Each structure stands twice: as structure tokens, then as C-alpha cells.
Amino acid sequence: MERKTKLKVQAELNEEKNITYLGRHILAEFFDCTPNILNNLKLIEEFMTNAAVECGATVVQKCFHMFNPYGVSGVVIIAESHLAIHTWPELGYAAVDLFTCGESCDPKIAYEYLKESFGAGTASFSELKRGLIDTKNDELIKVPFEIKTQI
Amino acid sequence: MERKTKLKVQAELNEEKNITYLGRHILAEFFDCTPNILNNLKLIEEFMTNAAVECGATVVQKCFHMFNPYGVSGVVIIAESHLAIHTWPELGYAAVDLFTCGESCDPKIAYEYLKESFGAGTASFSELKRGLIDTKNDELIKVPFEIKTQI
Numbered sequence: 001m002e003r004k005t006k007l008k009v010q011a012e013l014n015e016e017k018n019i020t021y022l023g024r025h026i027l028a029e030f031f032d033c034t035p036n037i038l039n040n041l042k043l044i045e046e047f048m049t050n051a052a053v054e055c056g057a058t059v060v061q062k063c064f065h066m067f068n069p070y071g072v073s074g075v076v077i078i079a080e081s082h083l084a085i086h087t088w089p090e091l092g093y094a095a096v097d098l099f100t101c102g103e104s105c106d107p108k109i110a111y112e113y114l115k116e117s118f119g120a121g122t123a124s125f126s127e128l129k130r131g132l133i134d135t136k137n138d139e140l141i142k143v144p145f146e147i148k149t150q151i
Numbered sequence: 152m153e154r155k156t157k158l159k160v161q162a163e164l165n166e167e168k169n170i171t172y173l174g175r176h177i178l179a180e181f182f183d184c185t186p187n188i189l190n191n192l193k194l195i196e197e198f199m200t201n202a203a204v205e206c207g208a209t210v211v212q213k214c215f216h217m218f219n220p221y222g223v224s225g226v227v228i229i230a231e232s233h234l235a236i237h238t239w240p241e242l243g244y245a246a247v248d249l250f251t252c253g254e255s256c257d258p259k260i261a262y263e264y265l266k267e268s269f270g271a272g273t274a275s276f277s278e279l280k281r282g283l284i285d286t287k288n289d290e291l292i293k294v295p296f297e298i299k300t301q302i
Contacts, residue, residue: 075228
């Protein structure tokens with residue numbers, strides 16, 4: 001399978017700074033979720049897979065694990081990077097990472113889908129830019145990620 | 152398998168603010184890595200698995216994928232959360248996430264191990280706190296992650 005990411009494929013380009021980036025990484029915190037959903041491996045796998053498809057990604061591999069007595073961890077590897085989740089049903093909390101590359105998918109759609117699917121009463125959304133590139137010479141800038149938005 | 156994370160298991164506690172957290176999430180950027188390593192699925196899987204073991208984590212599942220013509224994506228699910236990687240051999244770049252819960256492992260050790268294994272000339276390290284908890288009432292604080300360190 002061809003990876004759907006290439007240099008300068010990001011639609012959003014900071015023209016002023018001449019900077020683009022390889023990946024969008026959303027760190028999501030879902031609070032007050034339905035505990036029974038967060039403790040159901042089958043449902044979590046279904047929702048995470050649906051989230052990938054809904055946001056336009058191509059699923060290539062999946063692995064999910066149920067912990068004793070509670071909690072699910074899982075990852076969907078997509079052609080555009082990955083979606084990962086860790087749940088704490090006892091706290092109604094899930095930490096989710098949505099990392100995508102290229103223009104073909106929008107991780108914000110996956111975020112909204114999961115927020116609704118988990119019945120999250122509150123949620124926060126932070127988007128980072130990973131792999132900053134100087135478009136003047138098409139070279140990576142050797143700095144950490146940059147925070148794009150946080151709500 | 153029992154998940155190695157419990158409320159207030161984090162050793163580091165901000166006494167002044169009465170805040171602790173569920174997970175440590177390191178976002179690592181490795182630059183100027185050896186391209187042949189970054190394009191070798193077997194080696195990447197080996198190094199990521201070793202990184203988990205070196206830092207004290209317990210591996211529960213793994214999945215890795217090789218892209219055409221180059222690039223590897225992969226995840227190691229550990230009892231303490233996950234390690235994820237995406238490589239761009241053509242740029243000598245790897246974006247790595249090291250997410251751990253509990254006191255039993257230190258993601259900084261995994262970071263140092265991978266930095267050396269990939270022959271990274273430059274690297275950056277950002278540590279986030281995921282799932283902030285108010286220790287006065289043992290309840291989650293409904294805010295985004297907090298940046299602990301960035302170098």
C-alpha cells in the first residue's frame with residue numbers, strides 16, 4: 001500500500017513563515033463518557049474503526065486489548081498514520097490520539113464522531129503540527145511540534 | 152492482564168496545586184536518523200519492542216506496517232499504554248509517541264534508547280501530562296493536557 005503522505009501535501013500552509021508540516025496530531029480528552037462503552041472492547045474497536053473511515057482514512061491494521069478488571073487500549077494503523085485510545089471506564093475518561101498525514105482525511109471529523117459515540121459530556125481538543133518543514137528549501141526544521149489549536 | 156495504572160500512582164505530584172495525572176506522554180521528534188534503519192520494518196519493530204522492555208513496560212500486542220515505497224508505521228501496546236512510530240526515511244525523520252501510565256516504567260529511557268538506535272543526529276523531547284487529577288477529591292480536571300517539559 002502506498003502511504004498517503006508526501007512533502008508539502010498539507011493544505012494549510014503558513015505563507016508568512018513559509019512553514020508547512022507532515023502530520024496533524026490531535027490529542028483528545030473525553031470526560032463524562034458512558035462507562036459501559038469505555039469498558040467494551042468490541043464497541044471501542046468498532047467506534048475507532050468507524051472514526052477512521054468517517055474522517056477519510058484507510059485502515060491497514062488494528063490491535064485492541066482488554067484489561068482486567070477494566071480499561072481498553074487499542075490502535076488503528078491507517079495509511080495516514082494512526083488512531084490510538086486508552087480508556088478509564090471507572091473515571092468515564094478516554095485519552096485519544098488522532099495522528100494523520102496528507103490532505104485526504106480530517107482528524108477533527110474523527111474527534112467529533114468519537115465524542116458523540118462515547119457520550120462525552122465534556123471534551124477537549126488539541127491539535128499539534130508534527131514534522132515542521134521550511135518550504136523555502138523543503139527541509140525539516142529541527143524543532144518540537146507546534147500547537148495549532150487548543151479548545 | 153491487569154493494567155498497571157491506578158489513580159494517584161504517579162510518583163511526581165505537584166503538591167502546591169494538588170494535582171497529579173494518569174499518564175505521561177512523550178512526543179519525540181528524531182532528525183538525521185539512519186535512513187536504512189527507518190525503512191526496515193523488522194529493525195523498527197525490534198527497536199520499539201526493546202524500547203518498551205528497556206523502560207520497564209510489559210508488551211501486550213504489536214502491529215507494524217511497511218509502506219510502499221518507503222516508511223514504517225507501528226505500535227506496541229503495553230500494559231502501561233502504548234509506543235507508536237511513523238518514519239519518513241526519505242527525510243531521516245521519525246515521529247514517536249511514548250505514552251505510559253503508572254510508576255513502573257519511565258518513557259524517557261525508551262526515548263534515549265530509540266535516539267541512539269536510530270542514530271538520530273538531533274532530537275526533541277516533549278513530555279505532556281494526560282488526565283490531570285485533583286488530589287483533594289480524586290476527580291479528573293476537565294482540561295487539556297499540560298506540558299511538563301520540552302527540550
